[in-house]
Amino acid sequence: MKRIDIVVPCYNEEECICLLFERVEKVFSNIEGYKFRIVYVDDGSVDETLTKIKRLAEDIGEDTIKYISLSRNFGKEAAMFAGLQNADGDAVVLMDADLQHPPELIPYMLKVLEEGYDCCGARRKDRKGEPVIRSFFSTCFYRVINGLSKVDLSQNGSDYRMISPKVVRAMISLNERERFTKGIFSWVGFSTKWLEYENVERVAGTTKWSMAALLGYAVNGIIAFATAPLRGVVYLGMFITFISFIYAIYVFYNAIFHPGARSGYATITLLLLFLGGVIILLLGVIGEYLARIYIEVKQRPIYIEKETNIYAKGTNDK
Ligand code: UDP
Ligand code: MG
Secondary structure, three states: OEEEEEEEEEOOOOOHHHHHHHHHHHHHOOOOOEEEEEEEEEOOOOOOHHHHHHHHHHHHOOOOEEEEEEOOOOOHHHHHHHHHHOOOOOEEEEOOOOOOOOHHHHHHHHHHHHOOOOEEEEEEOOOOOOOHHHHHHHHHHHHHHHHHOOOOOOOOEEEEEEEOHHHHHHHHHOOOOOOOHHHHHHHHOOOEEEEEEOOOOOOOOOOOOOHHHHHHHHHHHHHHHOOHHHHHHHHHHHHHHHHHHHHHHHHHHHHHHOOOOOOOHHHHHHHHHHHHHHHHHHHHHHHHHHHHHHHHHHOOOOOOEEEEOOOOOOOOOO
């Protein structure tokens, strides 16, 4: 019998743990030849998430319910990495805990993998129910990252995917610290097919993403997959130098042919402010890349495990 591992990052999702299991179980009762295993990754939750997961593991069996609990909140990207490292099913699914990723898609995803695809992604039909401002910024983000980098991201594409073991291995071979899974999916390649689903509200709890967190996520994504901003810095520098050169010619011309005409302090002040602003901005861009290099060279682990039942009995009986 083949097995599908479902990796679920959880951060304060106490109400969702059991609901998710029930939905998944129902879906698998209609799939022949496959059993499932859920790998819950408790991303340093401060509510009863871990207790709920452990209780579920006791009730259902350590074979079906696996968990890894991280020593603190490392973020969804690190949690997904931890899950992928510990998933060894014949196919692996990445899914949110809040049931915004309908488990009912799994049989269709499975068909796609059986057709020979290595990855089946789920894409929201639209962004209905999402704040307008969030949709707007999200559209801008996808335009920018697709324009600046070689990766090609689908705007409504989610992290909800079913992938083959080959893709899992590829994804964990990229062990960068500031992870941006959407970009990594695109970077590793493999044949991908998209399925569409209707956007739904989360079943319980609240979103873990503030506007500031999303902005950080976007900047990380762009920096992880594009070096074009650095080239932009060079072009802008060249442009400003060129303009100053033209202006210098104009100043010399005036000095020679209109001696006595006084140039304004306003111009000088404006230019100083403008150039000062540009230089600070550009240093900032360089600094962002430098910060990433700093983080990478430290080679800290992507996550720290606190406890797990991954190695508990029954792990290897497929
Ligand atoms: N999540 C996580 N660590 C975090 C933040 C979120 O593991 O630091 C998980 C969260 O529990 C959920 C998934 O990532 O399973 C998506 O989070 P959420 O539903 O809050 O995001 P949204 O759907 O609003 O984009
Ligand atoms: Mg959600």
